[in-house]
Amino acid sequence: MDHLPELTYSMYVDHELADPERRRVEHHLAECDRCWRLVAALEAESRVLVELFQHFEERESARSGIGRSLLITVGSALGVAVGLDRLLVAVEGAAPGAGSWMSRFSLAWLQDLFFNNAFDLIREGPAMLNALVTVLGLLVLGAILFGVLRHFISRHPMSMALVATALIAFGAPRPASAIERRHAEKVRVASDETVHQTLLASAETIEVDGTIEGSLIATGRRALVRGDVKGDLFVFAQETEVTGTIEGSIYAWVSSLTVSGHVNQDIVVFASDVHLPGSAGRDVASFSGTLDAAGTIGRNVQAYVGAMTVSRSARIGGNLEAHVKKTGDVDVEQGAIISGQTQISTEKKEPNRYATGHFYYWQAIWLAGALILGLFLYWIAPGLFAARLDTGASLLWSALAGFLVLVATPIAAIVACITLVGIPVAIVAVLLWLISWVFLAKVFVGASLGRSLLRGRPTEAPFALALLAGLAIVFVATNLPYHVGGWLDFVVILVGLGLGAFGVRNGMKRRAITP
């Protein structure tokens, strides 16, 4: 018996054989077990292919919802940026910029915060850039690690168990050795009780009458320390009162703090109201609405406050440095002793930049400039705008490419220029080059954003409209107050440079992208 070519079977399975040939195949299959199995396999293969193509459609279309991935990407990036920014401010702590942020939620307070941060930005710009690069690096590293892990897991399903085990092993709380945890409605350390380690207490009310040989970390509504804490006191509570002794420092984030006992070292507090009738061995830094210093403070007092009183019983061993709205907000009573200097600094009243017409005027001019530049570029080289920003991956790649362009090219340029035209010319050239690209970056990101947002519509939006919409978003985003605008600006520059680089590469190849 003659086996038929496999191609014939393939056509048979696809119902593409003409009748006489089909009958020949069926006739053969009836008596040839081997070919029958082959045809069964080919049929199964066809089913898999049909199902796979359909399956593919569902997943791909779900993923490419209109601008959704973009929104998620931008949203989460914004979230991360804001989160990091807040963290930075919190860590910054004692730095002047973070000053009054716990005091009062008022317009004036917001304004203060803005100005402080704006100064920070100028002063600490390089450091922030540094931090940003570090964060970006870490993110990239994380992404790569994640990718490798994912690849590994998808290849070896069993490894999932391994990874899960590892995660649990690392993530699970280890048996506490140096920390004792107590969690209850009310946590009390009785006067005859001694805790031999650090106590982590979370409760509605925390009362310490006894002795804690480690530190006390307390979160709750109310914390009362009447006993003795050998280490530091970290407290996050609405109301905190210390009448006992803290041999270390107090770090408090509270609504009200009263220290009538003794603190051997520093007091650092973010609060609404702070009363210090007791004593502090070293410095006091208070970021609060009100501060009432009535006791003894060994060294300096730094106060970023709404109002403060230095009572007649107060003894300050060092300087008093108060940052307030106006001089009258500090009341130093007669009889109070301040051994060092008293320095009261008030905020300069500068107009909010968002409140001046000037600001909008210039933004409008920049926007118009960017729009014209973008349209011109699109007119001479539409391929420049071929690169798209739709997925997190494209965002990341663009940012990476942008980073390279931003860092590597000027270095190369300088090296080249120094040898050819001399240092001053080289520097000027590189600066001009950077500035123009930084501006161009906005144009690229704007175009990309606008197109992605307008893509969901049945008819393709004109480029000018997309560019305008995108640029408007970019301009608003990069002008957001606090550090957010600055961060976004940096991201825009990186991504835009990357898009530009991709665009230049593509632009050489593709003439036009819209019909």
Add this chain to the structure above:
Amino acid sequence: MDEADLQMVISRAMNDDADAQGELYRLFRARVFGLCRHLLGRQEDAEDATSEVFSRLPNALKSYEAPLPFPRWLLSVTSHHCLDRLRRRQLEQRLFEPGPVETLTLPVREASPLQQVISEEGRDRLKKAIGALAEQYRVPLTLRYYSDLSYDEIAQQLSLSRANVATLIFRAKQQLRRALEGA
């Protein structure tokens, strides 16, 4: 939406009703996009092509005739459009050179590795293998299994003979098997 409703929407869309055109977009975007994605291979190209297909739809609808099922018609418009793009991408080269038709008898095998593709992992690999196929194999395969076209219809779209199409699809599957075996 049943057949009659769809016909209503289509006839309204043919009369330049923007709402009806939007409705068609909502209904068929995913299918059109899926086809573009398979034919063009690249996500961005597929999105561009999808929006082009829909932006030209008001005009194209004039050539639509009722007895033909609309989804089938739309998919054929889409594949024409994608093939145009592919040709442009190839710098006006002919995509499908009609080669010699396969006639020799191939060794008969027992089973196909493709049929064992049931696990999620296997599917991913197969998907990648499809994406990696040369255009001349990927396009007929897609038209067959995604658009559900017959060999004759595919041959017509690609200006090839029916036998050429059969060979290309057959070779496409062979390549997929080889890719899966090699992996």
